[in-house]
Amino acid sequence: MIEIRTHGRGGQGAVIASEILADAFFREDKYVQAFPAFGVERRGAPVMAFTRVSENEIRERCQIYEPDHLIVLDPILIETVNITSGLKDGGWIIINTNRDMSDSPLLDRYRIATVDANRIAVKHGLGSRATPIVNTAILGAFSSATGLVGLDAVLGAVEGFVPLKKEENALATREAYESVSTLSRK
Amino acid sequence: MKKVIMGNHAVSYGVKASGVKVISAYPITPQTQIVELLSEMCANGEIDAKFIKVESEHSALTAVVGASAAGVRAFTATSSQGLLLMHEILHWAVGARLPIVLTNVNRSVGPPWSIWTDQNDSLSQRDTGWLQLYCESNQETQDTIVQAFKIAETVRLPVMLVLDAFFLSHTYEIVDILEPNDVKKFLPPYETDIRIDVEHPHAFGNLAGPDTYFELRFMIQKAMEEARDVVKKVDAEFKEHFGRGYGVVQPYRCDDADLILVTSGTIASTSRVIIDEMRDEGIKIGSLKIRLFRPFPFDEVYEVLSKAKKVAVIDRNISFGHHGIFFQEIKSALYGRTDVPIIGYIVGIGGRDVTPKVIREIAEKALNDENPERDINWIGVKM
Numbered sequence: 001m002i003e004i005r006t007h008g009r010g011g012q013g014a015v016i017a018s019e020i021l022a023d024a025f026f027r028e029d030k031y032v033q034a035f036p037a038f039g040v041e042r043r044g045a046p047v048m049a050f051t052r053v054s055e056n057e058i059r060e061r062c063q064i065y066e067p068d069h070l071i072v073l074d075p076i077l078i079e080t081v082n083i084t085s086g087l088k089d090g091g092w093i094i095i096n097t098n099r100d101m102s103d104s105p106l107l108d109r110y111r112i113a114t115v116d117a118n119r120i121a122v123k124h125g126l127g128s129r130a131t132p133i134v135n136t137a138i139l140g141a142f143s144s145a146t147g148l149v150g151l152d153a154v155l156g157a158v159e160g161f162v163p164l165k166k167e168e169n170a171l172a173t174r175e176a177y178e179s180v181s182t183l184s185r186k
Numbered sequence: 187m188k189k190v191i192m193g194n195h196a197v198s199y200g201v202k203a204s205g206v207k208v209i210s211a212y213p214i215t216p217q218t219q220i221v222e223l224l225s226e227m228c229a230n231g232e233i234d235a236k237f238i239k240v241e242s243e244h245s246a247l248t249a250v251v252g253a254s255a256a257g258v259r260a261f262t263a264t265s266s267q268g269l270l271l272m273h274e275i276l277h278w279a280v281g282a283r284l285p286i287v288l289t290n291v292n293r294s295v296g297p298p299w300s301i302w303t304d305q306n307d308s309l310s311q312r313d314t315g316w317l318q319l320y321c322e323s324n325q326e327t328q329d330t331i332v333q334a335f336k337i338a339e340t341v342r343l344p345v346m347l348v349l350d351a352f353f354l355s356h357t358y359e360i361v362d363i364l365e366p367n368d369v370k371k372f373l374p375p376y377e378t379d380i381r382i383d384v385e386h387p388h389a390f391g392n393l394a395g396p397d398t399y400f401e402l403r404f405m406i407q408k409a410m411e412e413a414r415d416v417v418k419k420v421d422a423e424f425k426e427h428f429g430r431g432y433g434v435v436q437p438y439r440c441d442d443a444d445l446i447l448v449t450s451g452t453i454a455s456t457s458r459v460i461i462d463e464m465r466d467e468g469i470k471i472g473s474l475k476i477r478l479f480r481p482f483p484f485d486e487v488y489e490v491l492s493k494a495k496k497v498a499v500i501d502r503n504i505s506f507g508h509h510g511i512f513f514q515e516i517k518s519a520l521y522g523r524t525d526v527p528i529i530g531y532i533v534g535i536g537g538r539d540v541t542p543k544v545i546r547e548i549a550e551k552a553l554n555d556e557n558p559e560r561d562i563n564w565i566g567v568k569m
Contacts (some may be wrong), residue, residue, distance in 0.1 A: 061452035
């Protein structure tokens with residue numbers, strides 16, 4: 001089973017990201033599950049969402065405490081929330097940032113993929129400059145960096161899930177897929 | 187068609203497939219998406235039903251009572267305080283023998299406010315006379331809605347379908363969505379001769395003196411007793427049509443088990459992970475999920491649990507001043523029939539996460555404690 005935890009802030013689309021990701025894996029004939037750690041819903045508050053993927057039926061119905069990989073929609077969360085709590089060694093951290101993270105101590109134990117999803121989202125008119133909606137872009141980066149799920153499956157899931165701006169979201173996914181940079185010390 | 191959908195929408199698709207004619211609800215977290223999707227389906231003509239907006243849950247169930255009394259299939263959904271506000275009308279629906287289906291998404295009762303799950307809202311409606319079925323997956327939830335209408339209309343009693351907040355209501359997973367046309371063969375359109383009809387006036391809900399009221403209550407109990415077999419029959423018939431069945435209880439690896447964990451809702455699903463893990467270590471352990479809570483499946487529970495050396499009941503609820511509610515029920519079901527020790531555990535109240543680790547802790551305590559506190563053991567209290 002692969003367990004993925006998504007960290008974001010209310011309004012960035014973390015919960016929907018976890019669901020689109022599950023749907024993408026489903027399109028590749030996997031068993032899937034996605035759900036949010038539900039808290040007080042307000043813009044800007046840290047939120048978490050979970051995705052499980054398996055070859056077999058998924059029976060665990062609880063939060064993910066030892067994820068294989070992380071998706072981080074807001075890089076500032078790295079400084080404010082213990083996002084790597086329980087993350088397995090060698091796991092991917094897919095981060096929305098325009099910073100160079102090649103000096104990050106996180107690389108001692110984990111692999112990092114960065115993508116400037118804010119820029120990509122704004123470019124394609126997703127959300128506003130102050131609060132871009134970055135979920136569809138970051139999933140393109142996830143697909144490209146981890147290779148766990150194909151771009152076509154992600155694009156299909158994006159098309160199925162987003163209610164508006166389907167084409168713009170698909171373009172953002174594709175652009176992030178192509179512009180991700182990966183870092184690893186191993 | 188298989189799709190990845192949330193638990194709440196699985197309920198909506200079940201209602202759509204059932205050919206419901208009237209839906210009335212007042213939105214409340216965490217059930218809101220159930221009626222949100224249904225109102226969309228009503229608005230765009232996907233289902234041919236009247237959606238009645240109301241100002242409270244009391245009115246929502248009352249509107250559904252009216253619709254059902256007029257002879258149409260009717261549905262409502264709620265949670266927590268909303269279900270408690272319906273309490274008076276819950277009794278009414280039973281006394282009036284109306285085959286209503288209601289979904290309650292288990293949410294803890296305030297104060298303090300909580301939107302997270304435990305079973306005290308639905309279990310405190312235990313004695314109203316509603317059938318209660320507890321579900322563990324989105325597929326089971328959708329399928330049980332369709333079954334519930336058939337059961338309700340056969341025994342003329344209302345059915346409450348119960349699922350955990352967030353751990354099920356907001357969980358996306360794969361559901362084979364029922365097509366209304368396929369369901370018609372299993373659940374034909376509802377017809378009844380006993381209904382409000384201006385062409386043939388009758389009095390409903392009249393005064394019943396001590397010479398008749400007693401018998402009417404006796405008949406409700408008889409209907410409940412009959413419902414035990416009806417639930418099984420409807421489930422078997424559903425399986426013939428759609429290849430999926432759920433039973434009234436679900437034993438898992440119980441045949442030679444020394445310890446059996448009694449579970450319900452999503453905990454039933456998570457517990458099987460630990461049953462397999464401990465079985466791999468050579469420990470003889472199994473689990474029994476209680477799906478049908480009212481009427482209580484005494485014989486099925488006895489048959490499975492009487493073979494165990496120990497029984498541990500996991501309750502996500504509490505009857506203050508007594509014990510866990512499933513624990514009480516299991517004790518009462520086994521009383522005088524077997525002396526297997528029964529130990530009660532309280533977990534997960536207010537949405538506290540019940541992980542495989544928590545379930546393992548319970549199993550190990552139950553196996554190893556020489557003199558366990560029999561009746562009530564709180565797991566994970568930080569005091």
